Amino acid sequence: MxxxxxxxxxxxxxxxxxxxxxxxxxxxxxxxxxxxxxxxxxxxxxxxxxxxDPEAKAIPPEPITLLLNQPAELNSESALPTITAATLSEEHRYGKRPLKGHFLRLSCAAELQQGASGLQVFSQDWRIIRKLTDDIAKLEQEYVVEVSGDMVEHGLNRLNHGVKWKGRELPAVKASWQNETRLRFALKNPPPGLLAQLCASVGLTVVSMRRIRVGGVSIGKVASGQWRYLSSKEKF
Structure with missing residues (x-):
């Protein structure tokens, strides 16, 4: 031996x-x-x-970017340890092979709002991190918001054209009903609390909110607590 x-x-x-x-x-x-x-x-x-492997190439591994469907009870710090080969989305277990190096030196970009679930971005790629840092105010984000209560008359139109809340002008957003209890919002760089204020201004209360898109990248069919790789064809 x-x-x-x-x-x-x-x-x-x-x-x-x-x-x-x-x-x-x-x-x-x-x-x-x-x-x-x-x-x-x-x-x-x-x-x-x-x-x-006969196809092996002696070149440094490309930095990767991961898209996590983060549960609402976690933040970026507590979510990071949950990203492992075992939590890779079942529908995305093809193409790129998870390596231990993929889970090192990950930085969170475009931080989710506190209390929100959905698309959280972790990356090793300085270009992605810089893009989401420098251009975040220009990138449209999309949220699905579960609400309760009854919307005031013409409430949807008010959301789309700008409303006042407690004497403060709230920005116009793209708002539409997804179903009877869920609103879809598309807006740029929403500050903490804005979605709740928008809903309150038309008589609604936020039950939960989930981010599904940042710029041109959506979370897609990824179960809560699972993640997938950002593909080379996707751009924020």
Whole structure:
């Protein structure tokens, strides 16, 4: 029985690559140990079968962006530990393989309002983070708001053209009924409390609110508490 050695060292022995190339192959998810992808160069192996994917490329992994359907009881800090390979959306378990490196160095961008559920964005990509930091005031966000009460006459028209609430002018928004108890709001960078104020101005009380879109990116068919990868075709 041979003594365990680092996976990167075993790969160097097998394919004759450099140490840096070995680390890049492993961190990129191109190396399997007994058929299972391992993306940690320091992983110890002994007699296991180590294989390098024929399509392997020794390049740094692309930074990723994750879209979480965050439950209302969590915030970005408490939600981050729940993002694992096991909570990847069932409908999105194809294409990109979850790697341990995908769950490191994630930053939250376009923070959800307190008490809201829905689309929360976590990213390793400085370009995405800068976009959602610098341009957040320009990006339309869409919320589905569960309400109770009876809307005042012409309330929907008032929401779409601007209303007053306690002597304060509230901005005009795009508002429509999704069903008998849910309103859809589309608006730019809503400050905390604005959705509740808009609803109150037309006689309604907010029961819950869920963000479903930021800019051109929607959460899609992702169950609460699960996440998916942002695809290369999606743009905020």
């Amino acid at each position: 041979s003594d365990p050695i680092r996976l990167s060292k075993r790969l160097i022995e097998l394919v004759g690559c450099s140490r840096r190339e070995a680390e890049l192959f492993i961190e990129g998810g191109w190396v399997s140990v007994d058929g299972e992808i391992v993306d940690e160069p320091q992983f110890k192996v002994s007699t296991q079968k180590v294989e390098l």
